[in-house]
Amino acid sequence: MNFIKDVTADELGPRQKIMEAATVLFAHEGLHGTSTRDIARESGLNLSLISYYFGGKEGLYKTVIQEFVQNIFLQIDKVVNDFEQEEVCEKSLRRAIVSLVNAIIDMRAANPLMAKIMTREKLSGMPFSREIHESMMISSGEKIEMIILKGQKAGIVNKNINPRFFIVCLVEGILGYFNMLDCNCSWNDGLYEMPEQRQQFIDQISMIFLEGIFK
Numbered sequence: 446m447n448f449i450k451d452v453t454a455d456e457l458g459p460r461q462k463i464m465e466a467a468t469v470l471f472a473h474e475g476l477h478g479t480s481t482r483d484i485a486r487e488s489g490l491n492l493s494l495i496s497y498y499f500g501g502k503e504g505l506y507k508t509v510i511q512e513f514v515q516n517i518f519l520q521i522d523k524v525v526n527d528f529e530q531e532e533v534c535e536k537s538l539r540r541a542i543v544s545l546v547n548a549i550i551d552m553r554a555a556n557p558l559m560a561k562i563m564t565r566e567k568l569s570g571m572p573f574s575r576e577i578h579e580s581m582m583i584s585s586g587e588k589i590e591m592i593i594l595k596g597q598k599a600g601i602v603n604k605n606i607n608p609r610f611f612i613v614c615l616v617e618g619i620l621g622y623f624n625m626l627d628c629n630c631s632w633n634d635g636l637y638e639m640p641e642q643r644q645q646f647i648d649q650i651s652m653i654f655l656e657g658i659f660k
Contacts, residue, residue: 460498462488464512467505472558475565476506476573503573510566510574513559514581520548521585528592533599535659541592542615543651549619550647554639560623586612593658606658615654622646 466488470479481502485492499505524544531537553560566574589612596602626633637646 459488459490459494463490463495463498463505464509468509468558468562471506471509472561476502507573507577509559510562511577511581513556513563514574514577517552518581518585520552521545521588524548525588525592533595533601535596535601538592538596538601539651539655542655543647545589546615546619546647546650546654549616550639550643553620553623557623557627560620564620564624596658602658611654611658615650618654619650622650 463484467479467484470483470487474483479502481492481495484495484502484505495501495505499508524541527544528537528541531540563574566572571578586609590608593602593606593608593611597604597606597608622636623639626636626639637643637649639646
């Protein structure tokens with residue numbers, strides 16, 4: 446189901462303002478801790494516009510998630526499409542995984558509020574985003590999985606590697622790292638700072654996840 450209402454160019458301004466205000470509130474207060482009045486006050490717009498554009502608070506929440514997931518989908522599509530233009534070899538597979546690592550880092554660094562929303566949603570069992578997850582995120586995961594499977598078929602990647610397990614560990618490992626940095630605890634001493642030590646982090650995560658999969 447598509448939760449995004451078609452809007453004209455003139456409507457994009459207020460619609461976007463509502464979404465931006467809602468993202469801040471959903472990230473800090475959660476869906477149930479945020480009211481439509483809170484969103485209207487934060488955005489400076491009329492309460493009725495929330496129903497007009499999104500059909501209510503839950504529709505707005507789902508739209509915020511869906512538009513974020515769509516952007517992730519586009520980034521993964523680019524990584525996969527670039528990989529498919531090349532001959533399947535260790536070099537092209539390494540390049541694809543490093544590109545994926547960069548895309549995940551960019552997404553997380555640019556969207557800290559959405560990361561909070563998505564983390565809370567996952568920990569709650571995805572009560573509001575399961576349909577979006579099933580229709581889009583799984584498709585994205587399968588596309589990444591295909592890269593590993595092609596590497597295995599070509600005899601480059603160890604056949605004992607579980608592609609889906611590899612992907613989950615890679616993605617959640619990066620997202621969990623950012624969550625750890627957000628905690629600002631003493632354990633963080635010695636970890637790579639973002640964005641100052643971004644390249645060192647990429648090199649380290651790439652080495653950890655790539656060296657063990659090749660034959």
